[in-house]
Amino acid sequence: MERKPSAVARHGVLRLPPGFRFHPTDEELVVQYLKRKVFSCPLPASIIPDINLGNFDPWDLPGGCEEERYFFNQREAKYPNGSRSNRAARSGYWKATGKDKQIKSAGFSQVVGMKKVLVFYRGKPPSGIKTDWIMHEYRLACPETKACIFPQRKNSTHNSVIPNGDWVLCRIFKKKRATNMEIDAEEGEQEGPIANNGIRFIDFMGQRDRDQSHPSSCISNSSCVTELSDGSSNGEENSSSRSIP
Template identity: 60%
Template sequence: MEKQNNFIGGRLTRLPPGFRFQPTDEEIVFEYLKCKILCLPLPASIIPELPLSLFDPWDLPGDLEEERYFFTKKEAKYRRGSRTNRTTSSGYWKATGTEKHLSPPQNNLGNITMKGLKKTFVFYRGKSPNGRRTDWFMHEYSLLLNNVLPRSNHMTSSIHHQVSFSN
């Protein structure tokens, strides 16, 4: 597979050779997403922000062979509804499995309680409910403060393509 553009908005989105970005689920939520939502400095400016609904998974910036991370804002599916839009021009992301609850290592925000959520999605080509399942997976991370989603509605997504080998 060929490498994709590694710049978004003039910013480098790849680490130098020899460096790896392999955060745990808890680090993504409580180190990166928390800082993004609370407008605090990020530990590293490696996760770009972009509207995921404008990109099919194979068109996202970055190396197709690597797991890629993005900040994105939740976009309402319906004007007056609370459901999130996860459709693209070629298909849609469908939830699979159960959501995983994440706990912070320690809460240094005083009386604010934090909890993280991780949901897994699979990309389907075509329109629901007749789409064809693909090998593209997305892990969506959300942060709840005092058991409520913050007004900023930021979330982090980790997208990767599952490579299958058959004889």
């Protein structure tokens, strides 16, 4: 019997064996992981840990900072009688951006979840400083809808239809920025040649002369001044024209 690869726990985060990668789709995250978590059903793999995001800054979360990290988090209300979630962290807060995206099942085109994009800001709102940390927060569309309910098995004593807490699934990563060398290379391709001393020149004079109405003397791509500076050909033509009386 073939043995399935098992995850290894390190520093509070379950890691897959070497060679295995965890790259689920949005639908898989909602249906196979979040939905099962909410209704207390067995997960396909115990690879996503539970965590309270309010106790961590994104760079202090368990796991490698260079990798995408996945966590289950229970949402907390910002106010006792309100529906807004508490987005505060140790030294900043998560701020939502854009509209929520619907996640549909591939087979039935039913809305099974919602995806919210958030950005981490240092400091306190509204004067926080934006960072490169991004979070995708997945939640069930509505636990009472048909697409979000697990059918009960016969002779089952476990009521899996009742949601077990307001769980969300979070995917957190750091957005990569282009380096200065990459930016300089792109600008060099767009703006023109660079001199030996590193200073970039733009031929404004040549462009101005080409725009003037001198079609006979400005046929080539070079400037008109360069063409008129060669006096040998002009001298021969003038002398031949004056040799005949």
